[in-house]
Amino acid sequence: MLTTNNPSAMITFSAPLLRSIPLTHDVTQFDFSLEGQSVEYKAGQFFMLQLEDAQGKASRAYSVSSAPSEKLFFSLCVKILPDGRASQFLANFKPGDSAKFMAPFGHFFMTDSKKDVAMIATGTGLAPFMSMLPTLFEQGFEGKIDLYFGVRHEADLFYVDELRAFEAAHPNFRAHVTLSQPPDSWTRLKGRVTDYLNELDYSNIQVYICGNGDMVKGVKDFMQEKGVTKEDLHWEQFTAL
Template sequence: MADKHRISFEPVDLEMEVGEDEKILDAAFRQGIHLMHGCREGQCSACKSYVLDGEIQMERYSTFACNDAEVEEGYVLLCRAHAFSDCTIELLNFDEEELLNSAPLQEIRTEVLEIVEHTHDIVGLKLKPDADYRFKAGQYADLTIPGTAEHRSFSMATTPSTTDHVEFVIKKYPGGRFSSLLEEGIAVGDTIELTGPYGTFTLKNGHVLPLVLMAGGAGMAPVLALLRHLAETGDPRRIRFYYGARTATDLFYLDEIRALGARLPDFGFVVALSESDAGADGLGVDIESGMVTAVAEAREPELHRSEVYLCGPPPMVDAALELAARQGVPGDQVFYDKFTTSVPQA
């Protein structure tokens, strides 16, 4: 049995136990402590922290997330870190509201209810959980690849008020272990194991700033969850949603977004098409040509006065983060999910 150690977190006066065989972030989830995190694969730096005292070693990680000089200074990625002594760790990025008030991690069985083709490379998947599943709008879950011990992470498009199913929006990649099974291999009635919830791409209680939402591709899922929740609660804030796609054939959920917008007092939806706007006439939405970040920048001169939510492929999120920095948006007003893939991309 692996040795166990105590982890003390500063400046939040919080302690927990961790085994040498488990990552510190996983141990936190197990004990109901919701540390800031993103990819959980050592690629995004959301869980980067500083070791004040103790012995910690990391599994393989990206030096873009934590470079060699930072590691020498004592910085670690908690999603890759194992403790080999009692440790004191300074959290550099944390939300006191989330730390002990997030939904607990659950492992449940689900039944496939529906698989639907939204576009040529975006699939919708609805699962029926066999137990009460608690989460917050905007979070994600791990789905186990049937017949294996591997999993893939996908954002949920549903809100907690929907108790009979959990909905995912999944991008298909050639050679993708999970997404390829949605074409042939996973069928209605099959069982899929789900672990979650994860993620901090959630609306914060009591916040009143206007919202600017930006998404691309399957990044639609958590933003749609936020919109559904905002409509359910009758949120009075100014809300603007910018969605980036290549062409009109890559668009989906337009009818529901219009319906949700009709329930919100100050909502605007703009689609940015980066390659062609052919076929966009008659869709009933505001269409502009160009990259979604350029369109949002032109339309949001007061971006620094908003809370900004970003979700999609890494290049889009990186460009949006650069935009937010240029416009002087404070770091605590920016929330993002940067989708990664297990399939090597050209």
């Protein structure tokens, strides 16, 4: 069930699209204006897009991929499905077009734990981490932060320059980017994100997982076997399977 953690803070608002930025062949970043709005949300939470098309009304959840400290706009990072209602609705949006949202929703946000952080993402599951990472840096978080980001092909990669810039600016952050179907020329990490999780120190860790259902379930089971407690295990699942 999709729930808001603070019903009194939830609002419905219209936001004009500022710009859309293609990130890959099928992932686009949409920046919506927050001017004149005061939406309180935490890094990692999602907004519900309320859409209306020829089939009628529908709503879809999208994790915010910009930091809450950004007061002028918020970003979504959306996989555009050829037959997807909401993703096609967004793909046809032009700057100035307004979309309706309800926000904020979800319990996938950082606790105030000082333990080291492991973030595990596949595909657009990277979105909430692009909100959490700058927020942790702004807060001066001193523990180690390891992000594992997996996609299939090189052409599916996005935000890698941003992740490398975070690494350069914050010595406590490492991004481990892996391709499950790399080209012969690929010299970096290969395989699934789960192939690399044994290298973490499980004595002092909080874990955040986001992506498709199979990956989330697999990593959750793995973390439980490693002894990660319920309080230290957080996940957001984008698809039912």
